[in-house]
């Protein structure tokens with residue numbers, strides 16, 4: 001969307017919640033400036049940043065005389081304790097935003113609030129707005145923060161009680177919000193009948209974040225789902241009663257609170273924005289009112305609401321003799337106020353964005369993606385900066401010869417309609433690429449603007465708008481020549497005569513990055529970043545005439561009214577051009593750049609030959625490849641493109657593209673997303689084999705939120721391995737990593753008759769070399785009562801991360817990398833292949849002996865110890881050589897691999913078969929390679945994994961000197 005439009009949309013959105021446009025624009029401007037024109041930041045969370053900024057601006061403006069004294073007084077007192085108040089607003093907002101994001105990274109404690117942000121903000125402010133009965137004339141409390149927070153609980157209750165009885169409704173919401181903000185910012189000491197406290201919401205927010213990230217939060221406890229109403233109650237009394245009574249006590253107390261609830265609703269109904277609050281409270285009323293009790297369902301957070309309260313909170317209230325304070329507020333209101341106070345659930349947590357697919361792991365990954373990918377910057381929304389909605393660019397037709405080609409302006413308009421355009425004012429922002437920036441003094445002076453235009457059709461167009469007012473004799477030069485000169489100059493400038501530099505490649509990468517970093521959460525969009533090729537216009541003036549497969553370009557005259565000339569659209573990145581693999585080594589890029597596109601089908605034919613998709617993977621050999629080559633059909637174009645687009649051929653929920661531009665052959669294999677038994681392997685998924693001990697048939701909903709861990713947590717000693725959100729718990733991950741990296745002696749098991757060794761030599765059984773005993777994860781499954789989105793189902797949901805198969809520069813062949821930042825402890829993929837017995841594997845190895853091709857087997861021996869003596873058909877491994885998933889591309893790393901493999905029990909309690917899942921060992925950055933330690937003994941010549949000269953490059957490489 002062009003910036004102008006974005007401004008309009010933002011103003012409209014703000015108007016809808018009561019901020020007039022004339023107030024919004026300056027704030028928006030300021031925010032844009034301070035965020036480097038990052039619209040993503042501003043639009044995120046339904047304009048959260050903007051709303052916050054507006055509120056803050058308001059409060060700054062409306063500091064009235066009556067508050068001046070208080071403000072001066074409180075500022076004096078709180079100097080130093082609230083450093084953020086002295087930060088510029090943009091910086092503070094950004095920092096806060098970052099911290100919130102960081103919180104999101106670990107905040108998996110409960111399903112997030114599904115209400116839209118604006119609604120939530122309104123509600124929060126409305127609720128907070130009620131807390132305005134403050135008196136800052138008293139000296140500030142010098143008690144420690146924790147103590148003050150406890151007091152705050154009680155205090156807020158009292159405040160609200162007072163507040164409800166007063167006609168505070170007569171104040172407009174916005175005013176109350178501002179007032180509240182002002183009070184919060186100024187750390188106004190609040191006086192009630194008994195004590196003072198300091199309201200420091202932002203401070204509390206940060207404190208909470210710190211608590212969470214420091215691990216003080218127990219992710220296994222759904223503490224947040226407990227209504228704070230109940231937390232406020234004195235617990236000591238409850239503790240002395242039998243469990244059975246607890247529920248009743250809660251109910252009784254709810255009766256007490258039902259009346260104020262009604263009163264409150266009455267009051268809020270009269271407020272301009274109350275329907276939002278009202279709706280929320282209505283729903284809470286359903287949950288909390290005794291007149292409509294909700295059944296205490298197992299698996300939901302309800303049953304433990306009473307006895308799960310934060311003991312320290314409750315006790316401290318009682319100790320301080322505060323139990324007499326009757327919180328006369330609506331439950332919703334109370335919940336929020338106490339949340340702020342107890343340091344458990346800061347407001348920020350409510351702002352967690354919904355997950356992409358509403359499944360925990362996907363959401364986490366998506367959030368990380370959002371967190372770590374900076375959205376492209378936009379220009380400032382000032383009128384003088386606003387660019388034309390129609391970008392100054394030449395629109396090329398679809399190279400694939402779509403029917404719209406040659407259709408003049410109509411088609412152009414169609415394309416333009418969906419284009420997103422962004423600009424960089426070159427007078428302000430120097431290009432960051434070395435060489436370009438060096439040359440800025442001369443060349444960049446003439447580049448007035450750098451436009452990037454993209455469309456949902458996966459097109460990226462770059463346009464440099466140059467000032468040629470002093471060059472009346474301007475003509476369009478040969479782009480080939482321009483590229484050549486720029487490349488040569490660049491190399492000369494940097495003394496890189498041996499260096500192979502291609503400007504076009506650089507621009508292609510730029511476009512790829514643009515897509516990768518700008519993609520939104522739509523699952524299939526991530527492919528944009530890879531399945532794109534660059535094409536140039538050889539004659540920007542006249543467009544194409546049908547030669548070279550381009551029919552009828554749509555050109556905008558290059559002369560611009562202001563005397564500048566637009567070197568328009570020198571490249572166009574087009575998806576789906578089926579030529580990612582070219583003989584030159586530069587791949588399709590080179591081919592297209594050389595204007596050699598004559599016939600798309602020819603290109604696809606070539607690509608298909610190189611790709612060598614198998615008709616019958618089991619009989620894969622060079623002859624077979626020839627057959628594929630000969631049986632090239634017109635449909636191969638589609639097949640081929642599909643494959644590069646997505647090596648999974650639709651087998652996974654996400655597409656996994658192949659990096660374009662490599663001349664190397666992809667190994668011949670057939671993609672499968674689930675393990676398949678080859679022949680003899682014994683795997684029994686019979687429901688009857690799953691006893692009650694091995695499933696949780698009585699559960700429902702999300703097992704992770706159940707107060708009592710269900711049977712499926714037994715494998716992990718009663719503590720689920722996952723946190724809500726899909727990440728592994730820290731201790732479980734660390735333990736698994738340690739077992740892998742520094743196994744202790746006792747973690748090895750030695751078989752009497754090792755199936756592995758036995759399979760190697762039928763006559764003589766070699767001594768068992770030992771098998772590492774690993775910790776299993778047990779996931780809920782079909783026989784369990786919980787639902788599909790239960791937090792204890794992660795691996796079975798499959799791949800959700802954005803991955804790419806790429807050609808490694810170190811010489812390891814193909815590898816796998818992530819296109820998005822991944823958090824530590826995130827599931828990436830499992831190792832999928834054919835389930836073969838050890839003897840079958842041995843046979844395969846023998847067959848392949850001496851040939852280049854070798855298998856990539858993984859032994860499923862993590863629990864052979866408890867399986868006793870295994871028959872051959874039970875001693876299994878996974879071979880992904882011919883049938884496999886993306887994990888077959890994961891390369892080995894001797895030390896500090898980014899992935900660790902963990903056995904996962906899903907369909908069967910028999911541990912001779914399980915899933916092998918890869919989780920990140922640390923935060924992995926976008927574009928980093930994903931590796932795991934194969935566990936190879938590089939000196940063991942008859943290990944099933946054929947040893948290779950290791951090029952992992954790690955400090956403690958075990959196999960580099962073979």
Ligand SMILES: C[S@@+](CC[C@H](N)C(=O)[O-])C[C@H]1O[C@@H](n2cnc3c(N)ncnc32)[C@H](O)[C@@H]1O
Pocket residue numbers: 667811812813814815854856887888889890891892893946948949950951952
């Ligand atoms: C599971 S495959 C990984 C994908 C493989 N690179 C490919 O192109 O298909 C294992 C093979 O990759 C290569 N490989 C993996 N890790 C390596 C490393 N650290 N150094 C050198 N080669 C490696 C070896 O040839 C090994 O047999």
